Amino acid sequence: MRVMAQMGMVMNLDKCIGCHTCSVTCKQAWTNRAGTEYVWFNNVETRPGQGYPRRYEDQEKWRGGWELNKRGRLQLRTGGRLKRLLSIFASPVQPELADYYEPWTYDYKTLVDAPLGDDFPVARPKSLITGEDTQVTWSANWDDDLGGAPEMGHLDPLVERVRRESEDKIRFELEQTFMFYLPRICEHCLNPSCMASCPSGAIYKRSEDGIVLVDQDRCRGWRQCITGCPYKKMYFNHKSGKAEKCTFCYPRVEVGIPTVCSETCVGRLRYLGLFLYDADAVTQAASVPDERDLYQAQLELLLDPHDPAVVAAARKQGIPEDWLDAARRSPVYALAKTYGVALPLHPEYRTMPMVWYVPPLSPVVDLLAEQGHDAEDRDVLFGAIDALRIPVEYLAELFTAGDTAVVTDVLRKLAAMRSYMRGVNLGRAPDTSIPASVGMTQESVYAMYRLMAIAKYDERYVIPKAHVEQAHELEEIGCALDYDEGPGMYASSVFGEASGQRVPVAVETYHALRQRQTSDVPAGSEELHGRVNLLNWDGNGVPEGLFPPRHDEEAPR
Amino acid sequence: MSVVLWGVLPYLVIATLVLGTIWRYRYDKFGWTTRSSQLYESRLLRIGSPLFHFGILVVLVGHIVGLLIPESWTTTLGLSEHAYHIQAITLGGVAGFCTLVGIAILIVRRRTTGPVFMATTNNDKAMYVVLVAAIALGLLTTLVAIGAGAHAHDYRQTVSPWFRSLFRLNPDVDAMAASPAQFQIHALVGMLLFAIWPFTRLVHAFTAPVHYLFRPYIVYRSSDAQVPAPTGRARPGWSPVGTADRDRRSR
């Protein structure tokens, strides 16, 4: 047993209101750069819907992830190593920009500069790729809220499959519609196929916390990872010619702050915490023959942090005590394993994804409420879960490779929690039969309720800090998605400005913040080397770099 | 003149190639990439790129065999000069032709596909000129050889000995000077190509990922690798979104 720690996330889909705040803040933090205009490390898609990039789940076409070869061994869906190397000159199935969308901006300047006239000036859309006028025809969430579903609903690969498998049709008529939002980031898989497809070996998993990163200095732009990732969460920066992906906001996580998407989530539906898993068992778990056993296999990989044998093995691997403590308090472990209500997205891709989802009960509840039933009554809910086959089948395609029994089980737990807690809140005697009917105890239902409904900040996010003595191991190098003004910023080192250890990005922000709070000179400019950190700017003076240099000042340079 | 061209210049080129590559590797790992444009267009690329790359790989092998293996060795193996010549010309001709067609497709694609053309730097354009010239001239030597039939010039008596003598640090200038003009020009352009190599996107060839065949699929890293010295400048890859980055003058 080789115990390793993995940062994981759980999203409670019932709470997602589809506001895209997470996507926007993530974009502001990471991909508001030339070359990544079309890139959303975090995106929110309406399901049923095509997703982003369009129909990415159709692996017959995109060939992402793993499959079992004839001998039952795990192999990338695009083939063996030699075959892949030979197809390096033109990736056979790489999505094109059109499969994402052509990013655009508007020509806002005309609004101000247009000469006086009879017509109102308009800001035309301009392609960010060519700079020419363009027609906006698609975006990362064009089919938001089922927009266009009557025409395009059938283009969802899962709808296709559910239709094929059931005689019932998923109809996109209003009265029978169900929908929910699915926020997606990189899954930081235990068995990442992006990594396995990288010819240069530039993609790596940090052994301390399992975050998957691309070493920007080793990536050579062979773009095989983009095909390799079944979730299409590996992106090609067309300006730098390198692959980029969600970083799990590692500079923040290292200092114990949640990722930007979690921190800003309006629905407070994201949970962050540690998993302990057995790294030696990953390949075997990913190779179980029946797709429907993959969820169970993945669950078995997660080790119980309360088990003394696990703790001893973890200590032997050098996992620090406070990390073990965090693992014991981990909300993601609780939701995924203890309560068993969080499910992995598309386990059938065999990458062992580490972002888990609590499937939404709301399609069922909404329907019941609409029809005038009591949507908090256990029997009504249970009956509806069984009767409403379409939502359940659809969710099963998403989370359990089509195994409806698991999804039904989870939904029943959520329904049980709902009706049990209603009784409690109404001051009735707690109905002990409800927890028992889903194999839980009153205590565990209540604890689950606390975690899922009350969801205090420090219960949602249990993030152990990176260790200072490990700081050099949690390299920030390799991932060029940061600034490296680094050391000597707050104290000069022995060998002058550029020597010494670099300071993690989030630490930099923290220091800047403290400096601003305690000083009476304008914030920012000098410490940030000409960059402006608007978050820290207190409106005091004009920091250097806030405005572009004036032309007359530019001349002498 | 000959001494300069065939005795001094080659060493300058080798020095540029080696030092330039080392320099680039040390200071511009972030810029070391294929700069693939498949995201913009892939229909033509899927034809042109493999045609070009596989063609040029065969051409490379042909050059290695032709330049490094002395004629006496192949004759000892029972391969007559004539037979060698025929196979070299056919194979080289076909491969060279594929390469040329491939790069022609790629250049047409580059010129006609808007986004791809936008992403073409001046550096790329200069590189394309030299690359195409080298390939075309190489093919020309083959055509001349075909035209001359049995009287074709045997470069393995002139160019090859010169090439090998370079590595013995005792350049056989006279041998090269004795070769026909088309070979000399091809060699000169070839040298130019190698001299600019480290400074163009061609560097990606030096990191051909052959080790992919042997490495483990999953890479764990916890290295205490040396942190690169901070430069004090914002790192590459952080230019703001907007059409301005498409401004050709800023390149």
Ligand code: SF4
């Ligand atoms: S989801 Fe992330 S870790 Fe998993 S294969 Fe895709 S890019 Fe790699």
Ligand code: SF4
């Ligand atoms: S911020 Fe939260 S609620 Fe809003 S779309 Fe993202 S995950 Fe959903």
